[in-house]
Amino acid sequence: MKTVDPHDFLDLDDELNATERDLRDTVRAYATTEVLPQVADWYERGELPRSIAKELGALGLFGMQLDGYGCAGLSATAYGVACRELEAVDSGLRSFVSVQGCLAMCAIHRWGSEEQRQEWLPRMVTGEALGCFGLTEPDSGSDPGSMRTFARRDGDDWVLNGTKTWINNGAIADVAVIWADTADGVRGFLVPTGTRGFAAQEITRKLALRASNTARITLDEVRLPATAALPGAQGLKTALSCLNEARFGIIWGVVGAARTCYASALQYAARREQFGRTLASFQLSQRKLADMVVDITHAGMTALRLARLKEAGRLVPTQLSLGKLANARCAAEVARSARSILGANGITLEYPVMRHMSNLEAVLTVEGTEEVHALSIGRAITGVQAFR
Template sequence: MSVKQADPHDFLGIDAGLGDTERDVRDAVRAYAREELTPHIADWYENGGLPRELASGLGKLGLFGMHLEGYGCAGLSALAYGIACRELEAVDSGLRSYVSVQGSLAMFAIHHWGTEEHRTEWLPRMAAGEALGCFGLTEPDSGSDPGSMRTTARREGSDWVLNGTKMWITNGTLADVAVVWANTEEGVRGFVVPTDTPGFTANEVRHKLSLRASITAELVLENVRLPESAAFPDVRGLKGPLSCLNEARFGILWGVVGAARSCYESALDYAKTREQFGKPLAAFQLTQRKLADMLVEVNRSALVARQLSTLKDAGDLAPSQVSFGKFANVRSAIEVARSARTVLGANGITLEYPVMRHMNNLETVLTYEGTEEVHALSLGAAVTGVQAFR
């Protein structure tokens, strides 16, 4: 009787239980990534950006806002969306950011909080990749504490006038529309801002050492005048932007599983072919221990992501559970990347291999959509009932 052998690339058979739709999404995104993204990603990373034309191909795949209903969106499960994020980030975190900022921040905000006019004007074009969006919340002096934002919106007759600066905005210089959050006399409110509005400027952030295959910008709003209809009508306070961040974090906790898997697979392939002292690196006990540790972290992170998908699709996912996923999975992915780099030795620092590119990217992923410290405090508050943020 033969003994069943586990698959080194899906050791716990996590994908074996996927439904037909999720499997089709995985295969389609993986094939597209292999043919259209992977051959170019090292150059995009080195050159510091992604081509605007990518939006068309990603739109045709149905990846923008794929977990939203109607308006040209696919309306797929959270699990399907997570699988797509995993396959994109297996290539590069910048690609997953490109998709998740569009779908889980800008499109989700318009879909969930906007008016019907907002939705019909923007969502079909954004789903098709014909229009790109960005999400303006973080400011130069307001990151983990968004309540301290200085951007303001004041009423002037029947209009709104916005002033302020937003920072670290993905897709900022590419966007056709920005969702901007600002302080008003009624509390924090969200606004749909076409980027060709007078007074709106986007300046690219350069000299980044991480997430280079992604456009990051500063948004400057100088007396940007908008009609009353530009404001989200029914949401006040931080509930609006935080609900969007929760959507984006879900994509992150899945995406980093892909980054970790890529690093582990690169180290595994290298260890089996690279010889030292007359035998492959894979034959050394220390290397096998590193591979075993990476294997455990990749699969453990995948199990966390899969369980959180089950909860989300059932409507039972708590924000603190999303924090658990981002906190645990990003930390695991960074450890996998660092260990994989040591297996590759000096080759690990080149763009010939994906490992150090992932390792650098993950330093950004650790920080955005809530730093590691913020998510640790969220978990602490969830289990103790005591807020320690202030």
Template sequence: MDTHDFLALDDQLDDAERSIRDAVRSYATAQLLPQVDGWYQRGELPREIAKELGGLGVLGMQLDGYGCANASPAAYGVVCRELEAVDSGLRSFLSVQSCLAMYAIHRWGDEEQRREWLPAMAAGDALGCFGLTEPDSGSDPSSIRTVARRDGDDWVIDGAKAWMSNGTIADVAVVWAGTPQGLRGFLVPTSAPGYRATEITDKLSLRASVSTNLTLENVRVPSSALLPLARGLGAPLSCLDEARFGILWGMVGAARTCYAAALDHAGRRHQFGRPIAGFQLVQRKLAAMVVELTHAGLTAWRLSQLKSARRLTSAQISFGKLANARSAVEVARCARTILGANGITLAHPVARHLANLDAVLTVEGTEEVHQLVIGRAVTGISAFR
């Protein structure tokens, strides 16, 4: 029995899904894991990783055409899982590129926009970011203040965005702004005059990730920058659903790493003349971690089946994100207690994962928002307003 996959969930993967899992796991273990502690301490994530991920074929892999693999939901999920098993910042990098930026262009753009951006983004030659959250607009994206106005054949955008991943290293930003016709999306080259991105450097979580605040001051873009099919709040929310699906898979990887570290330590750490793994209270903790980890894996797998069948709803994605975030945080917290004082150092991955996961609880929707989404689904009554 694989003690890291207690119910043998990966037996459900097909050959293609197993192949990409093994390729990404091998790459992540050999190339990313030895460097991630340094990136975390320095608060950086090298842009060069994009080319490596592009070479593996995982950027935008859930999309079809334009150099994208048209992979199954489970294949994309296990890639997120294997990257987040190293660090949540790595999965975040993939999510922003694949689900927020590339998906927005693929789903809501026109053919010219897709051909211009998607092949380069799939290869890792071009990076994207996604500007929806603002300093005064997080859980309520309908209240955004960034505006775009027509000026001849151009659009002029003014406003501010907050907590944009990759904003200082991206080539194009998907910016959402209010217009007289409602909320619209624009493809803004980051080289455009008036685009000013500032990296957030005082983070205590998700440090192996580039987080950015953005100011847009009289940023002029041609009419061809408008995403023609994106009208209203449903467009950016669809991108967030894509990202949340990857997150709920990714957190299984972070939880697995924490559980594995605790299990290994418990077998090697001796107290009172024997391994602490032999004590009942430690075994109770390990058993609880196995249950949480497996529940999260089952949830991710079932949502992949629903997504493959085109039956997955936003409320079900909220269920998965809420449930798996809670499970992953609980596993990480429990693992830290088994590791004792050693658990707060970078000699083990647990404290780093715990700090990351505590932020992932609120990334792409807070616990409260997902609870209200589920509540609306089961009662038919919205409690948002």
């Protein structure tokens, strides 16, 4: 009789086509061979070397879901699988790719002029140039419509003032996509990070997503030419559309993080002996492992279904809210349960579980908190707006 694969219980990867399987194998090999041996040290030091950008670019991972300008133009499922394999190593690695491709590049590709696309996208695809996405502010997280960053006209120029925070890649980016209020509503602007008045200070002392660069950006009378405005980026909805792309990557990515935690717990339980027998032989341990498999399988099915809806042009934002809320919550629970199987060993960097567990606590908030996504789902099913 055929036995089940403990790491893909329902053979969900059978749903992948040949291109998607090849990408899975390529990204998994790179992430486990080149990044995994170093990521615990990066995490401990609180860094992610910029040098890996060109390696990721050479694999075609930046903007892989976009068309033209050197982008791979791959399926939504392919992009999701890549995020899964990256986050199986570390959430910071997936975030690095997501910010570049789904936030900065997507904003330029979708809302920029042809000149802006030609100037930035070919270099961003290869990792030669890095971007960041400045929406969140110190007093404006879940409510981006209350942003205080403002852009005023001064002749033909724009002048920006304000502060952005929790901006991934902010201190290493070459160009920042900055969202600012104007007399005519929210607009998006491309700000080269060498522009006078632009400053980025790395946020340190983080206890999660440590293998990533996160910054606070200040804009002090930053003067830009009229051509710096993204022509199509008018209204807050244009910014939120980019966040939806990033949420899709998280929905897949956390499945990888959960899978790694489960695999570590399974391996540990099989060899760790207590009371003269392995942990895997105890009923309570088996129940924990079984619950992990159920959660990971459900999360994988959710990610795959959303990918199919996206490819069919039928995906709506509230469905992404369901996926992000459910999968991030499942992954965090898997990590906590896996840590309990490893006992005290689970809190060290010798094992990946606590690193993932800490990262997933942050991912619960990134790209929309549980509470906001729950309210989005609630609005969709009741027709009642509960945000205000």
